[in-house]
Amino acid sequence: MRTIKDIAKLAGVSRTTVSRVLNNSGYISEKSRKKVMDVIEETGYVPSQHAKSLRTKQTKIIGVILPKISTDTSSRTVDGMNEVFGEKGYQILLTSTNLDKEKEIEHLRLLQNRQVDGIILLATNTDEDLVEEIRKSKVPVVVIGQEVAGDSEIPSVIFDDYGASASLMETLIDNGYRKIGYIGVESSDRAVGVLRKQAYIDAMEKHNLEIGETWIQTGDFSIDSGYEAARRIFEGSRNVDAVFAATDRMGIGAFKYLRKERLSIPEDVAVVGIGSSETSRFIDPAMTTVEYEFEEAGRTGAEILLDILNGEANVPVKKLLDFKLVSRDSL
Amino acid sequence: MRTIKDIAKLAGVSRTTVSRVLNNSGYISEKSRKKVMDVIEETGYVPSQHAKSLRTKQTKIIGVILPKISTDTSSRTVDGMNEVFGEKGYQILLTSTNLDKEKEIEHLRLLQNRQVDGIILLATNTDEDLVEEIRKSKVPVVVIGQEVAGDSEIPSVIFDDYGASASLMETLIDNGYRKIGYIGVESSDRAVGVLRKQAYIDAMEKHNLEIGETWIQTGDFSIDSGYEAARRIFEGSRNVDAVFAATDRMGIGAFKYLRKERLSIPEDVAVVGIGSSETSRFIDPAMTTVEYEFEEAGRTGAEILLDILNGEANVPVKKLLDFKLVSRDSL
């Protein structure tokens, strides 16, 4: 492995000069620059990141904390981040909490010890403890996916859950559906549990539609729970004409139930979900849903973090992301 | 940020002693060890990785090169690796080629400059160039997913494509299916294109079953190509009673075609695939397929790499991975 010293000797200058060429800093004559450049070219020399980091306290590495790598959400978000970071010469150091919420804090610390330049956290919770830890961090942190508690100044990228949900409801109502059931998740999940449901309720109210007693059910994200929720809705009232599931997977559960009951989609009952999963696309009939652009979330998060690192002045603290209505055949 | 010097001062010993405690090396008295430990505990001191790496030439970072992060294969494999590496204090530096084969070599170089301890490559091709680059690498490289050209000594973890395919064929034949069509991919892909098809042909021969003229079709992994391939099979001969698709997604394409043709699955025609994708599970009827344990592949690859790094003697050069037949309702 060659070092800056070797290059200096070969080019007939001092290490200082080589360093200046490398970093484009200070005064330097064209002649020296060329000599150094030539030698670097010839030797294929690459400076040691460690030595550099030791002095500059910069690593060009971004730590990323995920709940689990192998999910659509995570992997697509990382794809997006990678795009932006790759361009700027940053690389991604991955850590996964494996769905263990406790570990989010632990990993936050671990990455700081690695002296990463910044951290992106795909949060699953927004506990006080976590927020506290983020606030204490000397390394900038950007949160993607969950709105961090109220007044905090932690930069975050979030999806427009309320808007997406509202838009889906408008579509259903526009298409003549009136008796709409809802399958949600529990309210500890702010994004999915609270906002999406609120939009459903608000839309029903706005259009003076009554909500039947059994029409609002709760699942746990799984397909099976969607099936059960659908069962509860229909066993309570046979004449519901549409099911709005807060996630695609629960929507797929509803599909299964309706199929079993020999109710045809969308003639008898419409079903819509949120997420635009692959399965939602290839199920029959294809499900109408909302697509979140996770790649875009990743890109945006990465850009915000870079802006912070570059000391940019007006970095947006919260960024609300767009969604896309995907109209298919289930309504 | 505290340094080893601070700790030494606080504990009333030299930096050398602190370092010895940190690394469990050399002689040290219980008393000194305790003093140092206490101070470390109190201060929450963590050694700088950069300084350490600069001296030891070890980074405790593994570079991982993927074709694309957001695929089932990649993300599950990374999940598996992460499990093993995490335990041993290694972290993962991710890079993605975004399906650009050329970039595999470029990233291989990039990671070496980062001075990672080892590299895991989820290869999409096994060109001469690539093999050459791997061979030149001073950093150990483990390849997952593709068998690297013949005689090479490059450690790799591969799936038993022939075995999986053969086992699926046996199941079909055991269940009385005789006129089996095949949807594959082109032979530039060794694992999927060549081995799986060979197993199909061998099984048919072994059981003295004839292969109709239009029964072997080629797709490009996409669902649509599966649809088209199925169309070509059935337009050629109406009485095929089973379709063996080399991948789930092409199998799903076949599902679509059969549904359109009002042929019921499995009464009229059986369909099987390989991959155990989520969609294969929730399509109706659920598809019989083969599950590859990508997590296991990741774990195994990680273990092999660690063995190499630890100078273990007999590291297996090739490791063939198991598969699991997932019997469902499509046959």
Added chain:
DNA sequence: ATCAAATATGGAATCGATTCCCTATTTTAG
């Protein structure tokens, strides 16, 4: 009791870069 081996600790060099501070040369202004 004596001497070698084992144990314990510290000083200082080292890894490969950056950067502060200094000196020398060239350019520019008055």
Added chain:
DNA sequence: CTAAAATAGGGAATCGATTCCATATTTGAT
């Protein structure tokens, strides 16, 4: 033509660890 400013480049300290070597103290065998 001279003094100040701009340009160019080098010496050496520095970042925070590890590790070689030297020295001091204990232990154990004879």
